[in-house]
Amino acid sequence: MEHWDVVVVGGGPAGAAAALAARRADPAARVLVLDRAGFPRDKVCGDGIAAEAFDVLAGLGVEPATVTDGFPAVPRLRLTSPRGTTVERATERPSHVIPRAVLDARLIGVAQDAGAVLRRQQVRQVSVHPDRVEVDGSVTAGVLIGADGAESVVRRALGVRRNAPTELAVALRGYAPELPGQAGVQVIVTTEQRWPAYAWSFPLGDGRANVGYGELVSGGASRAGLEDGLRRLLPGVAPDALRAHRLPLSTGRPRQPDGRVLLAGDATALINPLTGEGIFYAVLSGALAGVAAGAGAGAGAAYREALGRRLGRHLRHSTTASWLSRRPALMDAVLRSAGARQQVFDDVVRLGLADGRLTLRALAGAARHLPRT
Known part of the structure; x- marks a missing residue:
């Protein structure tokens, strides 16, 4: 049976970042990426990419210009609240909008240039053993990274529940x-x-x-x-x-289990509950998974700790903000405050598009703009 140090299921942003990180952490590592589609291929998505995603890619040795070429920066954001309050401002850092057919092909191409091998294969069966993970009875891995999206085969194989x-x-x-x-x-x-x-x-x-x-x-x-x-x-x-x-949504994110199988991106429910943003989470979780893969049987615990350290506080804050946002009057007040003060606008954008937190400044601003009873 063919053996690889790391097998990544899914060649999207999370999978490409995982392959890059695994090769960067250990240039001798044999890394295989399996995807059911050929590249380039379309992927249903909003295509918006926050600047923080490019920070993660830069840390993996990816020059942002190689990814953004042909797609200009988008420096402004317009938000409308449930009750009609609209604010438009320049964002602290511009985003980009790149079709996934382009983005994913470019990222997996960079991973291949770094030494990862891409193979077209639809994964159907995963079995976990103490010393290896078997894929479709033909490939074994020291560590398997499931980056295969919302309908993840790898997640189902682990017995991890679906989001409610x-x-x-x-x-x-x-x-x-x-x-x-x-x-x-x-x-x-x-x-x-x-x-x-x-x-x-x-x-x-x-x-x-x-x-x-x-x-x-x-x-x-x-x-x-x-x-x-x-x-x-x-x-x-x-x-x-x-x-x-x-x-x-990340409000239903499962606990990463111990062992040799890791889940990244949509496969582990890393979608911002406020905005639906997922590409920043995908490349970040993929990068952390790729590094953790070097721990072998201890990869699950190492990855869980790294995710918690990097995103834990943010995810708690975004979950709280999602719960608070169920009150349309509060959402309206937040945007009124963001319209009055650039710093509050920046806080809101970081929370919804990257790894920001629910700041006292934003909460205090919202309180000032709530309707008086």
């Missing part, structure tokens, strides 16, 4: 002509109707925008309802073929 409907969102995404006046501006619109729910329009810089709409599964989401929400929040937008995807 209250911890799971569903969204539709398509591409459409850029909204008038949207050049260089990411747009997120929330709504009190079917709350919590939101629509987005993220410009690619070529006259098109990635547009979509999502809400919690527990709210009785249907395709017709999602399409109606998109039309209602982004009137006049006419996207091409819409595709749906699930978003396992």
Whole structure:
């Protein structure tokens, strides 16, 4: 049976980052990436990438310009609260919007250049043994990293429960002509109707925008309802073929088990419950998993500790903020405060798009803008 030091299931941002990190930590490590698709391939996503994701990639030796080439920075963000308060400001650091067909192909290409081997294979069976992990009866790994998305085969093989409907969102995404006046501006619109729910329009810089709409599964989401929400929040937008995807939110994130199997990105429910952001979490968790893979049988414990140290406090704060955001009046007050003060706006963006925290400054600002009773 063919043996590899590290096998990564899934070649998206989490899987590519894991392969890069494993090779960087041990240049002699034999790293295999398995993906059921050939690259380039599309992936349903909002395509927005926060600057902090590029920080992680830079730490893996990836020059950001090799990833962003052809896609200009998007320096502004416009947010609309459930009750209609709108604020638009320059973000502390610009984001980029890069179609996943491009982003994923570029990242897995960098991983291959670093010595990882990419193979097209749909993984169907994973069995865990004390000294190895077997994949489809043909490949063994010292450590297996499951970076295979929301419907992760690896997660199911571990017996890890799926997110409950209250911890799971569903969204539709398509591409459409850029909204008038949207050049260089990411747009997120929330709504009190079917709350919590939101629509987005993220410009690619070529006259098109990635547009979509999502809400919690527990709210009785249907395709017709999602399409109606998109039309209602982004009137006049006419996207091409819409595709749906699930978003396992970090409010339902499972505990990383001990042993030789690690879960990264969507496979471990690392999706921001406030914004649906997942690429920063994906590359960060993938990078941490790739390093932890060097611990062999102790990889699970090492990875769990690294994740907790790097993201634990942020995830607690984002969960709390998600719970607080169920009150539309509070969301409205937060955006009023963000409109009045750049620092509060920056706090909100870091919490929703990267690894920020729920600051006293943001809470105090929201309290000042709550309606008096």
